[in-house]
Amino acid sequence: MRVIYSEDHKLRDAKTELHDGQLVTPFEAPFRAEWILAAVKEAGFTDVVAPDAHGLETARKVHDPAYLDFLGVVWERWVAAGYKGEAIANSFPVRRTSQRVPDNIVGMIGHYANAADTSFTKGSYEAALASMRCALTGADWLHAGHRFAFALCRPPGHHAGIDLFGGYCFINNAGVAAQRLRDHGAAKVAVLDVDFHHGNGTQDIFYRRGDVFTASLHGDPIHAFPYFLGHADEKGEGNGLGANRNYPMPRGTPWEVWSAALDDALARIKLFGAEAIVLSLGVDTFERDPISFFKLTSQDFVRMGERIAAAGLPVLVCMEGGYGVPEIGPNVANVLKGLEA
Ligand code: OKS
Ligand code: ZN
Numbered sequence: 001m002r003v004i005y006s007e008d009h010k011l012r013d014a015k016t017e018l019h020d021g022q023l024v025t026p027f028e029a030p031f032r033a034e035w036i037l038a039a040v041k042e043a044g045f046t047d048v049v050a051p052d053a054h055g056l057e058t059a060r061k062v063h064d065p066a067y068l069d070f071l072g073v074v075w076e077r078w079v080a081a082g083y084k085g086e087a088i089a090n091s092f093p094v095r096r097t098s099q100r101v102p103d104n105i106v107g108m109i110g111h112y113a114n115a116a117d118t119s120f121t122k123g124s125y126e127a128a129l130a131s132m133r134c135a136l137t138g139a140d141w142l143h144a145g146h147r148f149a150f151a152l153c154r155p156p157g158h159h160a161g162i163d164l165f166g167g168y169c170f171i172n173n174a175g176v177a178a179q180r181l182r183d184h185g186a187a188k189v190a191v192l193d194v195d196f197h198h199g200n201g202t203q204d205i206f207y208r209r210g211d212v213f214t215a216s217l218h219g220d221p222i223h224a225f226p227y228f229l230g231h232a233d234e235k236g237e238g239n240g241l242g243a244n245r246n247y248p249m250p251r252g253t254p255w256e257v258w259s260a261a262l263d264d265a266l267a268r269i270k271l272f273g274a275e276a277i278v279l280s281l282g283v284d285t286f287e288r289d290p291i292s293f294f295k296l297t298s299q300d301f302v303r304m305g306e307r308i309a310a311a312g313l314p315v316l317v318c319m320e321g322g323y324g325v326p327e328i329g330p331n332v333a334n335v336l337k338g339l340e341a
Contacts, residue, residue: 001045001047001148001149001150001336001339001340002047002049002138002141002146002148002149002150003037003040003045003047003048003049003149003150003152004048004049004050004051004134004135004137004138004141004149004150004151004152005033005037005048005049005050005051005134005152006050006051006130006131006133006134007050008126008127008129008130009030009033009127009130009131009152009154009155010030010127011123011124011126011127011130012030012121012123012124012127012128012154012155013029013030013121013123014026014028014029014086014118014119014121014124015086015119015121016085016086016088016119017117017118017119018088018116018117018119019117026119026168027168027290027291027323027324028154028155028156028168028321028323030154032154032322032323032328033152033154033319035326035328035329036152036319036322036328036329036332037152037329038329039328039329039330039332039333040150040152040329040332040333040336042329042333043330043333043336043337045150045333045336049137051130051133051134051136051137052133052136052137052140053133054132054133054136054137056068056129058136058176058179058180058183059132059171059176061179061183062162062172062175062176062178062179062205063160063162063163063171063172063205064162064163066101066163067112067162067163067164068171070108070112071112071125071128071165071170071171072125074087074105074108074109074112074120074125075087075120075121075122075124075125077105077108078105078109078120079122081105081106085119086119086120086121087105087109087119087120087121088109088116088119088120089106089109089110089112089113089115089116090106090110090116091106091107091110092110092111092113093110093111099111112163112164112165113164113165113166114159114161114164114165114166114167114200114226115159115166115167115225115226116166117166117167117168118165118166118167118168118169120165124155124170125170127154127155128155128170128171129171131153131154131155131156131157131171131173132153132157132171132173132176134151134152134153134173134318135151135153135157135173135174135176135177135180135316135318136176136177136180137149137151138150138151138177138316138317138318139177139178139180139181139184139278139316140180140184141316142181142276142314142316143180143181143184143185146314147314147315148314148315148316148317148336148339148340149315149316149317150317150319150336151173151177151316151317151318151319152319153173153318153319153320154319155168155169155170156168156169156173156195156282156319156320156321157169157170157171157172157173157174157175157176157201157202157280157318157320158172158174158193158195158197158199158200158201158202158280158282158320159197159199159200159201159226160172160175160201161200161201161204161205162204162205164201164204166226167197167200167201167225167226168321169201172201172202172205173318174191174193174199174202174278174279174280174318174320175191175201175202175205175206177278177316177318178190178191178206178212178278179212181275181276181278181316182211182212186275186276187211187273187275188211188212188213188272188273188274188275189211189212189213189274189275189276189277189278190212190213190214190215190269190272190274190276190277190278190313191206191212191213191214191215191277191278191280192215192265192266192269192277192278192279192280192308193214193215193216193217193218193280193282193320194217194262194279194280194281194282194285194304195216195218195280195281195282195284195285195320195321195322196218196219196224196282196284196285196289196292196293196294196321197218197219197224197225197226197282197284197292197321198216198218198219198221198224198226198229198230198246198248199214199216199218199280199320200226200228200229200230202214202216202280203216203229203230203234203244203246204229206240206243206244207234207236207237207240207244208236208237208238208239208240209239209240209243210236210239210240210241210243212243213243213244213245213268213269213272213274214243214244214245215244215245215246215247215265215268215269216230216245216246216247216280217247217249217258217261217262217265218230218246218247218248218249219248219249219251219253219292219293219294220248220249220250221248222248223250223251223293224292224293230246230248231246231248232246232247232248234246243272245264245265245268247261247264247265249261249294251293252293252294252295253293253294253295254294254295254296255295255296255297255300255303258285258294258296258300259300259303259304259307262304262307262308263307266307266308266310266311269311269313270311274313275313275314276313276314276315276316277308277311277313277314277315277316278315278316278318279308279315279316279317279318280318280320281317281318281319281320281332281335282319282320282321282322283301283321283322283327283328283331283332283335284321284322284323286298286301286322286325286327286328286331288325288327289322289323289324289325290323290324290325291323291324298327298330298331298334299334301331301332301334301335301338302334302335302337302338302341303338304334304335304338305334305335305336305337305338305339305340305341306338306339306341307338308338308339309338309339309340309341315339317335317336317339319332
């Protein structure tokens, strides 16, 4: 298992997250990647490399190029406007409003945001690029004939849509990696999202495409972020009809229920004919995660890896969520152990 990790994740070190009516220190913080890196090394995954110097060519195939341009300039525009704090969207295009992009930076950031929790800060763009490069380097590792890679992506990516950031995500690392695998010649690819939260960005990117199957297991959006997407009746459109599958689950969901959904998703990925799986791995399904409500145990993460490996496909693991508790590291390492078992 090759691990791809960049120190540049530390450039994303926001001080504010709008959470339950207060500006708090973000859950998605640099210590997460440090703890995960330490735990996977400790578990024997010592083949750790830095990402290759990829540009934005692949990202431009899954994101709106104007959105990527926005990510590159938003911080300097915010500073030039004279604002002192971190850049936070507070006004959004919603029902019955124009989708024209405002020139005003407050309007522009609202246009490109799907939530106000995620502050944009100095260094966030550079960190997001490094995170994307980890995923791309992992995709290249699979293309070179290897069965597994772990892209230790930070910031995460699965809430980043075609032209939207939020939920701690800016560039959809898993989506970019899936595109890279397609460009390398894989006719069909699957993105399997096991993070506690629905992969709304990934779904958005591939919803009308028949070449990339997307499946997400998550807290029911009636109760959980991202609230507005992730229901079981969202099955894809046009060429993508039948290539999206959602498994919303209730509070307190344990392994027995969760793993039945996993088995169904894996069966459909096989039936679809995917040649590789990009695994959006969040360990916020853990029973003591501070912002989620499933009941997976540390041992369940080993089983998760084993079941996914049993599908017999190459797997690129991309890091998504998992917060607060020291178990995030061991839980990630357990998935990797299960994959290689
Ligand atoms: C509100 C918290 C919003 C939850 C964001 C979820 C991020 C995540 N302050 N996505 O997978 O873990
Ligand atoms: Zn999550």
